[in-house]
Amino acid sequence: MIMTSLSRSLRLFTLRQVRRRSPLSPLIPKRFLGIPPQFLLDEYIPRYQLLSSVDAAKKRSLAYAHLQNCNLCPRRCGVNRYEETGVCLIGAETAKVNVIAPHRGEEPCIQGYHGSGSVFFSGCNLRCVFCQNHDIAHQPNGFDLTPEELADWYIKLQQVGNVHNINLVTPEHVVPQVALSILAARDMGLKIPIIYNTSSFDSLESLELMDGLVDIYLPDFKVWKSSTSKRLLKADDYAETAKESIKEMYRQVGDLSFTSDGIAKKGVLLRHLVMPGKEDEGREIMRWLAENVSKDLYVHIMEQYHPDAHVGKKKRTTRNASQEDKAEVRYADINRAVRDEELGSVRDAAVAAGLWRFCEVNEHGGFHL
Numbered sequence: 321m322i323m324t325s326l327s328r329s330l331r332l333f334t335l336r337q338v339r340r341r342s343p344l345s346p347l348i349p350k351r352f353l354g355i356p357p358q359f360l361l362d363e364y365i366p367r368y369q370l371l372s373s374v375d376a377a378k379k380r381s382l383a384y385a386h387l388q389n390c391n392l393c394p395r396r397c398g399v400n401r402y403e404e405t406g407v408c409l410i411g412a413e414t415a416k417v418n419v420i421a422p423h424r425g426e427e428p429c430i431q432g433y434h435g436s437g438s439v440f441f442s443g444c445n446l447r448c449v450f451c452q453n454h455d456i457a458h459q460p461n462g463f464d465l466t467p468e469e470l471a472d473w474y475i476k477l478q479q480v481g482n483v484h485n486i487n488l489v490t491p492e493h494v495v496p497q498v499a500l501s502i503l504a505a506r507d508m509g510l511k512i513p514i515i516y517n518t519s520s521f522d523s524l525e526s527l528e529l530m531d532g533l534v535d536i537y538l539p540d541f542k543v544w545k546s547s548t549s550k551r552l553l554k555a556d557d558y559a560e561t562a563k564e565s566i567k568e569m570y571r572q573v574g575d576l577s578f579t580s581d582g583i584a585k586k587g588v589l590l591r592h593l594v595m596p597g598k599e600d601e602g603r604e605i606m607r608w609l610a611e612n613v614s615k616d617l618y619v620h621i622m623e624q625y626h627p628d629a630h631v632g633k634k635k636r637t638t639r640n641a642s643q644e645d646k647a648e649v650r651y652a653d654i655n656r657a658v659r660d661e662e663l664g665s666v667r668d669a670a671v672a673a674g675l676w677r678f679c680e681v682n683e684h685g686g687f688h689l
């Protein structure tokens with residue numbers, strides 16, 4: 321759940337950590353979860369820790385260069401973000417952040433026992449008409465933080481929150497600031513994996529900048545047809561961009577792998593939110609993933625779609641419009657929850673295509689890993 325302000329989340333965060341740090345707190349037992357051996361890691365060192373100082377310096381200068389001529393996402397605005405803003409409405413010196421807090425709304429292997437250290441960035445390079453975070457995605461609501469201030473927060477999340485990872489939510493439009501913040505945090509003692517939690521509307525240039533800094537990619541693959549992406553995401557070329565981006569993410573970090581406590585440390589976790597009446601697109605996405613990325617890809621087929629943002633709002637009409645016209649709502653075709661048979665058909669297509677690693681409760685309790 322997203323809270324409304326950074327300061328409120330900081331207060332809650334601090335209170336919770338004081339309770340958790342009591343010396344009487346029981347130790348959390350280690351789980352042994354039957355992880356297939358090829359996805360089991362003995363130990364894990366985050367990739368940003370292994371970057372040489374020369375490569376780190378190259379990444380810093382590349383980050384500054386991108387900000388001066390921003391073609392970082394497929395919008396390709398070409399603006400100097402030190403002087404003006406592009407479609408995403410975010411400048412160069414800072415990133416706008418709405419909430420920073422340990423978060424327990426993620427997959428079990430991501431949130432673990434203590435939560436995922438989530439940083440919700442404000443602004444977005446898509447304009448999904450059903451966006452469930454539209455209050456921060458479609459408007460720049462939040463606090464401006466420099467890369468160094470962001471790095472300070474990562475360290476607080478690690479040291480006080482004891483979280484399992486730093487989870488950068490919707491970072492596509494602030495990749496240079498994020499790259500600089502990870503490099504600053506590494507010098508300050510950050511030791512936990514970095515998650516890049518994205519709509520997949522990324523460019524290869526920005527993913528190249530993140531290569532070596534990110535441990536887990538958490539891409540959404542939203543819709544398949546360009547007519548759907550044009551209408552619902554306000555982007556013509558979404559699926560083509562997502563395909564290219566997801567292949568590159570997989571090339572960098574491979575299949576999702578875990579330490580023996582069931583916490584994910586490295587790899588790709590692919591999400592697909594099944595949309596009402598769009599199960600044919602979900603099936604195409606599953607087939608493409610199995611054939612072009614990996615049959616061992618870890619997939620979360622999500623069912624929690626609900627109408628939000630512009631969906632279900634009254635259409636604008638003239639004063640003389642009929643009662644029938646006045647009662648019409650926008651995007652009526654997706655103004656409902658998803659049906660079980662729609663979910664089932666996407667899941668069946670995934671299995672038929674050869675995918676087998678799903679984020680769901682298994683028949684013996686616990687979660688599939």
Ligand code: SF4
Nearest residue numbers: 390393396397406408
């Ligand atoms: S990141 Fe922002 S400024 Fe840069 S290309 Fe994308 S929308 Fe435009």
